[in-house]
Amino acid sequence: MTFTSRLAPDLEGRVIGPADPAYDGARTVFAAHIDHRPALIARVAGPDDIARVIANARETGSELAVRGGGHSPAGHGVSDGGSVIDLSALRSLELDAARRTVWAGAGLTSGAFTVAAGEHGLATGFGDTGSVGIGGITLAGGIGFLVRKHGLTIDNLLAAEIVTADGRLRRVDAQTEPELFWALRGGGGNFGVVTRMKYRLHPVDTVIGGLLVLPATPEVITGFVAEADAAPDELSTIANVMLAPPLPFVSEERHGSPVVMARMVYAGEVEAGERALAPFRALAEPVADLLRPLRYPELYPDEQASRLFAVARTMFAGRVGTTQAETILERIGESSATLAACEIRVLGGAVARVPADATAFTHRASRTMLNVAAIYDPSTSERSEHEAWVRGLSAELDDGDPGAYAGLLDDEGPQRVRAAYPGTTWERLAAVKATYDPDNVFRLNQNIPPDA
Structure with missing residues (x-):
C-alpha cells in the first residue's frame, strides 16, 4: 500500500x-x-x-x-x-473592522490578505511580494513596506492556532502558553503547523509609494541610506543597487548602468510624504520617478512571482558608508549573473522600539539588513560560480554584526541558523522545541534541535 x-x-x-x-x-x-x-x-x-x-x-x-x-x-x-x-486551502479570513483585528488562515497570501483588509482601509505589514504565504513570513519575522511605522509582522501577531507534533490543536497567545507564543514570533516552523493567526490591523489607506530609480554612485548610495535612516517612521525603503535592466521606464542609454532601484512607501499624509521624499529626489536627477499617491493594496499586484535560479545571502549591518558603497558597485560590475544586486533595507523606527527579548527575532538594534543576490541562467553558468560571488561580496560587507534573518536564509548550515538566534535566544528556543517537538518531527526548516 x-x-x-x-x-x-x-x-x-x-x-x-x-x-x-x-x-x-x-x-x-x-x-x-x-x-x-x-x-x-x-x-x-x-x-x-x-x-x-x-x-x-x-x-x-x-x-x-x-x-x-x-x-x-x-x-x-x-x-x-x-x-x-x-496549507493553500486554509484561506479563511474573519475581519473585525471595529476592533481592528483579523483571524486569517495560514494558506492566504500576503497579497490576498492585504486586498481584503484594504477594503476597510486597514492593513498589517508583511513583506514586499504579494504571492508570499502569510504563515511563513509571519513565523520568520516579516520585514516589509510598513516595518518602520508598524514594526515586524510578528509585532502585530496577537494569537495563533497551531497543531503540534502530538496532533493537538492549541490556541496560544501572550496569556495562554506564552512561551510557545514567544517562540512562534520569529522561530519559524520548528514547533508545529500554524493553521490560523490573529493580527492587529492599522489604518493604512492612501500612501505614497512606488519606485524611485537613481544613478548609483558612492555618494548617492550613502546619501540614500542616511536619508532613509533619518526619515520619519512613516517611510520604509527597499533599495537595490544593481545594473539597470531593460525596463520600459528606464531609457535605453541607461540599460546596464549602475542604479539604485528603490521601492518606497510613506504610510501617512500625502503632503508630509512629499516632504519626506524630497531629499531622496534631490540626491541626483532620477532615472525614473514612479512615486505617487495610491491605495496600499496596489503595492501588491495580482501576479505570481517568477521562479528564479538565484543565490542569495542575508546579513545585518550597522552602517553602509562610502567604502561599502564603492565595494558594492565594483563587485556588481564584476558579476557574470543575469542580475546581480545588493539590497539595502534600513530598519530602526518601530522595529527598534520592541525589546530584543520580547520575541524570537532579536536583531532589533541592527540598523540595516543587506541581501546580496545573483540571479543566473543555469544553461550558461554554474551555480557554484554565483555562490562564490555572493559569499565574497558578503564577506567584504561584513562589519561584525553576526546576525542573520531566518526568513531569507538558504540551506547554509547550522552556524547560520545559530546566527539567526544568537545568545540566550537559542537556548530558550531549544527548550520550547523540547517541550512541543522533542523528536524533532518538524526538522525541514531552519532547524532548532530540541534541548536534550
Whole structure:
C-alpha cells in the first residue's frame, strides 16, 4: 500500500501522489534549483487533516515538510521522498473592522490578505511580494513596506492556532502558553503547523509609494541610506543597487548602468510624504520617478512571482558608508549573473522600539539588513560560480554584526541558523522545541534541535 492510498480515505482534503496530474504543479516551489519529488502532498482542509498527516509521517518515518506560499529560499516547503502538508486551502479570513483585528488562515497570501483588509482601509505589514504565504513570513519575522511605522509582522501577531507534533490543536497567545507564543514570533516552523493567526490591523489607506530609480554612485548610495535612516517612521525603503535592466521606464542609454532601484512607501499624509521624499529626489536627477499617491493594496499586484535560479545571502549591518558603497558597485560590475544586486533595507523606527527579548527575532538594534543576490541562467553558468560571488561580496560587507534573518536564509548550515538566534535566544528556543517537538518531527526548516 502506498503512502497516498493509505492516507487518502482519512482526509477531508485532497491527497496528491506522483501519478496525479496535479502533482508537478503541487511540488513546485519558487526556488527553481529545487526539484524534489515527495511521496505525497496532502492539501489539508483543517487541523484534523494536519494531525492525521503528522501521525502518518511519524508512523512511517517519513520526512515532513510544511508548505505555505512556497517561497523558502532553501525549498523547505517540499520534501524529497517524504510527505508535504500543503496549507493553500486554509484561506479563511474573519475581519473585525471595529476592533481592528483579523483571524486569517495560514494558506492566504500576503497579497490576498492585504486586498481584503484594504477594503476597510486597514492593513498589517508583511513583506514586499504579494504571492508570499502569510504563515511563513509571519513565523520568520516579516520585514516589509510598513516595518518602520508598524514594526515586524510578528509585532502585530496577537494569537495563533497551531497543531503540534502530538496532533493537538492549541490556541496560544501572550496569556495562554506564552512561551510557545514567544517562540512562534520569529522561530519559524520548528514547533508545529500554524493553521490560523490573529493580527492587529492599522489604518493604512492612501500612501505614497512606488519606485524611485537613481544613478548609483558612492555618494548617492550613502546619501540614500542616511536619508532613509533619518526619515520619519512613516517611510520604509527597499533599495537595490544593481545594473539597470531593460525596463520600459528606464531609457535605453541607461540599460546596464549602475542604479539604485528603490521601492518606497510613506504610510501617512500625502503632503508630509512629499516632504519626506524630497531629499531622496534631490540626491541626483532620477532615472525614473514612479512615486505617487495610491491605495496600499496596489503595492501588491495580482501576479505570481517568477521562479528564479538565484543565490542569495542575508546579513545585518550597522552602517553602509562610502567604502561599502564603492565595494558594492565594483563587485556588481564584476558579476557574470543575469542580475546581480545588493539590497539595502534600513530598519530602526518601530522595529527598534520592541525589546530584543520580547520575541524570537532579536536583531532589533541592527540598523540595516543587506541581501546580496545573483540571479543566473543555469544553461550558461554554474551555480557554484554565483555562490562564490555572493559569499565574497558578503564577506567584504561584513562589519561584525553576526546576525542573520531566518526568513531569507538558504540551506547554509547550522552556524547560520545559530546566527539567526544568537545568545540566550537559542537556548530558550531549544527548550520550547523540547517541550512541543522533542523528536524533532518538524526538522525541514531552519532547524532548532530540541534541548536534550
